[in-house]
Amino acid sequence: MMTRFLWTGMGRNLRLFVLLVLAVGIVVPALNLLMPKTSPFYVPAYALQLIGKYLCYASLALAVDLVWGFCGILTLGHAAFFALGGYCMGMYLMRQIGARGVYGNPILPDFMVFLNYPELPWFWHGFNHFWFAAPMVVIVPGVLALALGWFAFRSRVTGVYLSIITQAMTFALLLAFFRNDMGFGGNNGMTDFKDILGYSVQADTTRAVLCFASALALAIFLIISGAIIGSRFGTALIAVRDAESRMRFLGYRAETYKLFVFVLSAAMAGIAGALYVPQVGIINPSEFAPGNSIEAVLWVAVGGRGTLIGPVIGAFIVNFAKTYLTGALPEVWLFALGALFIVVTLFLPKGIVGLWAQIRARNLAKKATAA
Amino acid sequence: MTTAQPVSHQPTAHTTAHRTTSALLYLSGVTVSFDGFKALNNLSLLIEPGEMRAIIGPNGAGKTTMMDVITGKTRPDEGQVVFDGQADLTKLDEAHIATLGIGRKFQKPTVFESHTVRDNLLLALAGMRSWYKLLGAAPTKAENDRLAEILSIIRMEAQQHMLGARLSHGQKQWLEIGMLLAQNPKLMLVDEPVAGMTDVETETTAQVLREVNKSHSVVVVEHDMSFVRALGVKVTVLHEGSMLAEGSLDQVSADPRVVEVYLGR
Ligand SMILES: Nc1ncnc2c1ncn2[C@@H]1O[C@H](COP(=O)(O)OP(=O)(O)O)[C@@H](O)[C@H]1O
Numbered sequence: 001m002m003t004r005f006l007w008t009g010m011g012r013n014l015r016l017f018v019l020l021v022l023a024v025g026i027v028v029p030a031l032n033l034l035m036p037k038t039s040p041f042y043v044p045a046y047a048l049q050l051i052g053k054y055l056c057y058a059s060l061a062l063a064v065d066l067v068w069g070f071c072g073i074l075t076l077g078h079a080a081f082f083a084l085g086g087y088c089m090g091m092y093l094m095r096q097i098g099a100r101g102v103y104g105n106p107i108l109p110d111f112m113v114f115l116n117y118p119e120l121p122w123f124w125h126g127f128n129h130f131w132f133a134a135p136m137v138v139i140v141p142g143v144l145a146l147a148l149g150w151f152a153f154r155s156r157v158t159g160v161y162l163s164i165i166t167q168a169m170t171f172a173l174l175l176a177f178f179r180n181d182m183g184f185g186g187n188n189g190m191t192d193f194k195d196i197l198g199y200s201v202q203a204d205t206t207r208a209v210l211c212f213a214s215a216l217a218l219a220i221f222l223i224i225s226g227a228i229i230g231s232r233f234g235t236a237l238i239a240v241r242d243a244e245s246r247m248r249f250l251g252y253r254a255e256t257y258k259l260f261v262f263v264l265s266a267a268m269a270g271i272a273g274a275l276y277v278p279q280v281g282i283i284n285p286s287e288f289a290p291g292n293s294i295e296a297v298l299w300v301a302v303g304g305r306g307t308l309i310g311p312v313i314g315a316f317i318v319n320f321a322k323t324y325l326t327g328a329l330p331e332v333w334l335f336a337l338g339a340l341f342i343v344v345t346l347f348l349p350k351g352i353v354g355l356w357a358q359i360r361a362r363n364l365a366k367k368a369t370a371a
Numbered sequence: 372m373t374t375a376q377p378v379s380h381q382p383t384a385h386t387t388a389h390r391t392t393s394a395l396l397y398l399s400g401v402t403v404s405f406d407g408f409k410a411l412n413n414l415s416l417l418i419e420p421g422e423m424r425a426i427i428g429p430n431g432a433g434k435t436t437m438m439d440v441i442t443g444k445t446r447p448d449e450g451q452v453v454f455d456g457q458a459d460l461t462k463l464d465e466a467h468i469a470t471l472g473i474g475r476k477f478q479k480p481t482v483f484e485s486h487t488v489r490d491n492l493l494l495a496l497a498g499m500r501s502w503y504k505l506l507g508a509a510p511t512k513a514e515n516d517r518l519a520e521i522l523s524i525i526r527m528e529a530q531q532h533m534l535g536a537r538l539s540h541g542q543k544q545w546l547e548i549g550m551l552l553a554q555n556p557k558l559m560l561v562d563e564p565v566a567g568m569t570d571v572e573t574e575t576t577a578q579v580l581r582e583v584n585k586s587h588s589v590v591v592v593e594h595d596m597s598f599v600r601a602l603g604v605k606v607t608v609l610h611e612g613s614m615l616a617e618g619s620l621d622q623v624s625a626d627p628r629v630v631e632v633y634l635g636r
């Protein structure tokens with residue numbers, strides 16, 4: 001039943017795209033590790049890190065699209081789930097430092113020694129084990145999404161009110177994580193990581209594996225999403241998106257459908273955040289900034305809302321532009337972002353994927369008239 | 372429930388105790404106020420199993436509001452709605468009421484525009500409502516057979532792969548009736564099915580509904596008198612939220628109060 005579930009949802013395009021993602025995840029790290037530095041095919045370490053980062057952003061974009069494109073909930077707080085996953089991983093990485101910190105305390109991370117913590121706060125226990133931290137990456141964002149979604153969907157909060165609630169959630173977390181007494185490193189967050197699963201986070205091979213893992217995670221998320229959207233559940237979900245009360249009169253519990261996808265999406269975002277943190281080497285409260293969630297929505301809009309491939313393409317294109325512009329013309333980036341938003345809303349309601357489909361349909365029509 | 376039930380045309384002279392046991396639907400003293408304005412005013416109504424009932428009445432008489440109360444969309448301020456002799460619908464939510472066996476066609480057709488005709492029917496098909504089962508289930512042979520049957524009743528086999536958004540107004544109305552059939556409810560509530568239809572489409576719709584009534588109880592709200600005549604069933608006239616008259620179309624249209632309500636405006 002499981003294989004049937006996973007394969008029926010996968011159209012040919014999605015299958016090819018998953019293979020492409022996996023190919024990137026294998027070829028890019030391989031070129032970094034195996035090619036001599038003088039070769040034109042050599043992928044420098046910064047590029048490897050960049051691709052790894054983009055792959056995590058792409059997973060976040062896919063998570064946003066599951067909720068926005070397929071449930072019709074414009075989430076403006078998804079970066080919070082990403083950041084929570086990142087913090088769980090950050091806590092694990094902090095505890096791996098052990099006595100190698102500046103203060104040499106075997107138990108307490110440096111920032112706790114600095115802030116005169118007498119002992120490890122209770123919620124830090126267990127995070128020295130990977131087997132404990134790894135499920136937390138899914139559970140913490142998942143439970144938050146479950147609680148928020150439960151109340152919001154049951155009370156039938158929809159539209160702009162729901163967007164405001166999600167935005168308020170990430171803003172509240174931003175303020176909370178800024179506080180030193182929360183026990184998550186205040187505004188400095190967590191950094192100076194040493195090892196992950198016993199391997200140095202700085203080593204080329206570790207970075208290569210993390211990049212591959214990010215691609216693998218994205219591929220798995222694409223397969224799962226494709227299967228869900230292609231199933232009868234997906235048909236019902238899209239129907240809930242388009243005419244929720246109609247579905248209720250058909251006997252469907254609309255809120256359960258939304259809740260399942262909301263929680264799944266938060267879990268995906270959490271995993272993406274957890275893979276992101278060891279690659280960039282830091283997690284701090286700025287990841288909760290409301291702007292981050294809004295940018296993630298923009299990636300989806302650019303790539304194509306309500307498609308599975310679109311968010312991935314959007315995340316890569318917008319972030320590539322951002323990396324380039326913030327380096328070359330830093331003062332231009334925010335204007336470019338604003339302009340992009342206007343252009344997409346006015347001229348590309350279905351994003352790049354929609355444009356592509358339109359061009360193909362036009363070519364087919366041309367061929368038909370020519371024949 | 373697929374077996375035909377006899378259509379009854381008994382007058383509504385039963386004792387209250389008898390009503391709650393034999394009637395399929397029983398509204399008693401239902402009142403709904405919107406900011407003091409009574410959209411329904413102490414309305415009582417009784418539908419027998421297997422019956423098809425036409426509800427007529429001028430605009431604003433409370434016909435749609437009555438359906439809102441039955442389906443759980445609107446909570447009445449007073450009164451009871453008993454379905455199948457047991458459940459008090461005023462205490463239940465929409466999804467629960469739908470699973471008890473009440474299906475509804477809205478006044479404004481709302482089909483799922485980004486799904487095909489077939490998927491629309493599949494969604495409506497009785498049975499599968501649990502989200503986790505739907506994750507792994509393919510349509511069964513029985514489900515496919517039932518879809519084929521419904522497509523033929525609503526005369527839409529040729530359009531089954533068309534998206535809901537591309538259907539004409541009349542086709543949407545029929546698809547909605549098909550979706551009601553797919554739910555296989557004990558009771559169908561059909562709100563203004565022929566609004567905006569051509570005469571031919573109206574005639575077809577009356578045929579479809581008579582066919583549907585062979586296996587389902589139906590309450591149909593309509594303005595169009597030629598359509599109500601084509602249905603040939605007992606008529607209830609609503610006016611200002613209460614029942615004005617009840618009987619055959621000829622009887623009620625001879626009633627001077629009914630004439631006044633319709634012509635006095
Ligand atoms: N949600 C509402 N709020 C206020 N007034 C309403 C509402 N729904 C219906 N009404 C009023 O109740 C009356 C009955 O409406 P309705 O049931 O739609 O009539 P019908 O379907 O018979 O034309 C109308 O006067 C309408 O304006």
Ligand SMILES: [Mg+2]
Pocket residue numbers: 434435436478
């Ligand atoms: Mg009405």
